[in-house]
Amino acid sequence: MADLSIDMCGIKSPNPFWLASAPPSNGGEQVMRAFDAGWGGVVWKTIGAPVVNVSSRFGALDYAGRKVAGFTNIELISDRSVEVNLREITAVKKRYPNNALVVSLMVETREQWRDLIRRVEDTGADGLELNFGCPHGMCERGMGSTVGQEPALLQEITSWAKEFAKTPVLVKLTPNVSDILDPGVAAVRGGADGLSLINTIKSIIGVDLDSLVPLPRVGGQSTNGGYCGPAVKPIALHMVGALARDPRTQVPLSGIGGISNWRDAAEFIALGCTSVQVCTAVMHYGYRIVEDMIEGLSNYLDDKGMKSVAELRGRAVPQFREWGELNLNYNVVAKIDASKCIGCQLCYTACLDGAHQCIHVSERPCHAWHGEPDHAQNARLEANAAVLHQHTGATHVRVPVIDERECIGCNLCALVCPVDGCIEMVEVPTDKPYESWNDRVSRG
């Protein structure tokens, strides 16, 4: 069985699965239950400046009958006193010495940072995470994402923290920036030992069409919240990947954003993360999901012949390239397995209206261009007679036909096909050499 233990800039954890700083890590009783369930580490919900919370404070985006594809909150940092939090952190760390316990912090002035860091480190906590990411409420008071969006300020506060801290300092980044490298580089220059990302995305989760109040409602009003959950994973993966491949940000990364299972976690680790942090999936299903995360990641590593999770780390980074470096001579075409096709013809409609008109159904005359590949929009104007595409072989009459000469290999049909393995994208052999756009430009 693969070794799942990690060392995240000096913070040791039995596995890479941490609870993110959020409601699931709000108090000692919760955190101990999380450790009992198997979570390797916890980033304690942010403590610091005094706050008052509102009701209600969460909202969700449902999609196609599934609940919570995306999630939002307008909750602030811990609304329990610093004293209570510190007392519980001390007690939990004593009882769970082998789990990683990182404390998220958010205050304003240099003096406040110094005092809080010293008091937190007195608890025995393993590390600190500076919350420069919260995009609602706290940012209006000059903290959270306001810091994360201003590289100079971020660098300065990070350097204060490094000056006062004895334990490792992680900086949690906001995705509400035009280029994640700007705050990332600033944090590393400020001395950050590691980076955590992404925090939530500034958002409005929806509008109640009866009351015409945005969601979540606080009486007859609402405000922008922080968006997270499965739907944000692609954004988080990109930002993690961008930092992982940049030589200026070569510090351990803790990936956050829509991680719901071991597969999501493995993707983040393959793109360079050392630990991963989870919130929404736990808020949806509870701490128990970690059992499958540990087992699934372990089985995956075993199947791939990797002895430890460290072997997976960053393995996808070299394959993450600029568009201009991609091979223009690589080509795939779609193939339909008629024995699996159920005849829904979603691929036909998708290709006809949403792609390149390369899929045909035999029951109706096809007016698409059938000459040399030519995807001009005015093909219909050409004097081409309608063609009745015939099936080869005795297949189900509703199985569509792909014209491989016209197929440009976009994947759309395979993406919309409801049947697993029915449409596959097959590589077309070529004797042309690897040639990228950049190659062409440099050749002139």
Place this chain on the structure above:
Amino acid sequence: MIKLPLYGDAASGAARLETRLPDAKPLYDRGEAITEAERCLYCHDAPCVKACPTEIDVPTFIKKIASDNVLGAARTIMSQNVLGYSCARVCPVEVLCVGACVYTDWHREPIQIGKLQRYATEAALAREESGKGRVFTARARGPHTRRVALVGAGPASLACAAALALEGHEAVVFERKALPGGLNSTGVAPYKLHLSDSLREIEYVRSLGVDIELGAELGEGTSASTLLDSFDAVFLGLGLGADSKLGIEGEDGPGVLGATAFIEKLKLEEGFTLGALSRAIVVGGGNTALDVARELAQLGVASVTMVYRRSASQMSGYAHELHLARSEGVALIDEAVPLAVVRGERGEVQALRVRRPDGEIELACDGIFLAIGQSKLRAVASQFAGVALDGRGCVLVDPTTRRTGNARVYAGGDCVNGGREVVNAVADGREAAREMMRVWALETRS
């Protein structure tokens, strides 16, 4: 309770036996409907549409339910099938739209199209009743308006009349009974559709401007020639006549009842009961026989046995209905030809004597229900010059236009097809209306 001005309390009478039989497929709530609607793949050129005799655009209305556009869903349904509400509940969807769902071939649960259609159309009817807005607004009458008489107020005539009324034509339906709706009101199994549900839908049809004259028997004051004189066209939606008889000894007398006559009593007659009936025999192998058998079993008759003259595999009733009947405790004796009804000294039914391949036996019983077909109403159709009947007594029409041998007389529903589904009758009525309007448009142009 819905107010039904035409028929007083007929629909609310709790003393009617059918009210003891609840919906077999209860109404979806919003969450259930959306969850089911989201399962729909939204097929291109969908097989479910092709399987529907009225070609309802099923994927489109289902997607509208998924987006909470319930009124739009109802419009999609009712633009093709004005009786989309009753069809949602009485259609044998297992052999029509649901049977064609691509999920079936994929060995997955097909989409519950009937339940979704009920969800949308029932919401639309409720909206109409509450005065919140119309599903469709009928075109105003004017110089283009034509007048059409429709004979019989069953689904075929109602669909034809509604299609005409929506386009601003005058449609007058003549019904000999005291209640409109034909079999939707008098013959559909209660666990599919209650009388009040049928009348509710008919109120919607009336609200489009359709006139329904009840107790109007053709021949008494209204004859074929007066209809042809005073209307631009006539539609015959006659339905079928009385239950057929076996023609065997002992058949006439108490304890032997025709199937549709029995169902009508069950649905309409205040105070009708099954008495002490405990061992019932239903003769026949069609869907009406299955309906009666299931109704008796559901009403608590201890022993219900279907008797069919040929082998079970030759039954015309749907396999899924037979399966449900059996699960409700109905027994089937096939290859049993009825020979005589055995009666006791007081004339009470004691048994049905049948011939089986291995000899004659007597099946003890205290009630017999005959579901072996219905007679054809030859006399009414024959009053119209040019209208011809086939050998079975069914009205002959052009299958595309639904026009009879008389250019101004159209026909549809059971009187043409000998007894099929409500949805087939609706398709006939709608197509006849479209053909009438096409002909009128051509006349106006020339």
